[in-house]
Amino acid sequence: MQKILIWDWPVRIGHWLMVGGFVTAWLTSESENFRLVHAWAGGIVLAVAAFRLLWGIVGSRHARFASFVRGPQAVLAYLSSLLRLQPAHHTGHNPAGGWAIVALLGLGILTGISGWANYNELGGHWLEELHEGLAAGMLTVVIVHLAGVLSGSLMHGENLVQAMLTGRKAGSPEEAIPSARPMAAASLLAWVIVAGWWLAS
Numbered sequence: 360m361q362k363i364l365i366w367d368w369p370v371r372i373g374h375w376l377m378v379g380g381f382v383t384a385w386l387t388s389e390s391e392n393f394r395l396v397h398a399w400a401g402g403i404v405l406a407v408a409a410f411r412l413l414w415g416i417v418g419s420r421h422a423r424f425a426s427f428v429r430g431p432q433a434v435l436a437y438l439s440s441l442l443r444l445q446p447a448h449h450t451g452h453n454p455a456g457g458w459a460i461v462a463l464l465g466l467g468i469l470t471g472i473s474g475w476a477n478y479n480e481l482g483g484h485w486l487e488e489l490h491e492g493l494a495a496g497m498l499t500v501v502i503v504h505l506a507g508v509l510s511g512s513l514m515h516g517e518n519l520v521q522a523m524l525t526g527r528k529a530g531s532p533e534e535a536i537p538s539a540r541p542m543a544a545a546s547l548l549a550w551v552i553v554a555g556w557w558l559a560s
């Protein structure tokens with residue numbers, strides 16, 4: 360095992376944009392003065408999550424859903440290895456974390472769409488309630504996600520947050536991705552600027 364490149368630029372930049380967007384949207388959710396900032400931040404989460412769905416199909420090896428979305432047996436096997444304090448090592452996302460990611464992306468899209476509809480006054484009070492409920496559900500999954508990242512980092516003795524910054528994690532050389540895909544990351548940034556601006560206008 361050695362340090363190899365597994366997270367490409369779109370995965371890493373998309374991740375930290377989602378973190379910034381989610382935290383900003385949460386902090387500005389109750390304020391009338393920051394309504395535009397809130398819409399912009401929510402637009403970023405929605406735009407990144409939509410891009411990530413596409414990248415999960417056409418992206419590099421460890422970014423693809425097919426590489427980390429696993430059935431219930433694999434999830435249970437991973438969770439029981441966690442309980443035995445001997446978690447199985449996965450070079451990409453582990454099977455339990457994979458489902459948290461699917462939930463975060465799904466909730467990011469649903470929360471973003473319901474927020475956009477609210478912002479444009481397309482629904483009544485029920486839509487506001489739905490948007491708030493989805494955002495609260497997302498916060499719950501974020502907390503579970505953070506607990507998973509922390510426990511995974513501690514049990515594997517591997518700093519997963521640093522890996523999401525550098526793209527490098529322990530693995531065998533044949534599992535490394537050949538390119539960090541900088542041009543796709545530039546497309547992601549352009550898309551986020553255009554879609555985020557449009558959604559908040």
Ligand code: HEM
Pocket residue numbers: 370371373374377378381382411422451452453456460463464467501504505508519520521522523
């Ligand atoms: C400061 C807070 C956060 C930290 C430190 C953090 C850290 C991480 C780490 C280390 C991973 C990789 C896990 C692995 O190795 O399998 C990851 C993945 C992920 N996180 Fe977070 N996370 C944070 C907040 C969030 C938030 C707020 C969201 C969503 C709104 C989010 C969404 C995701 C997604 C979608 C992935 C999968 C990345 C991909 O494959 O594209 N995270 N996070």
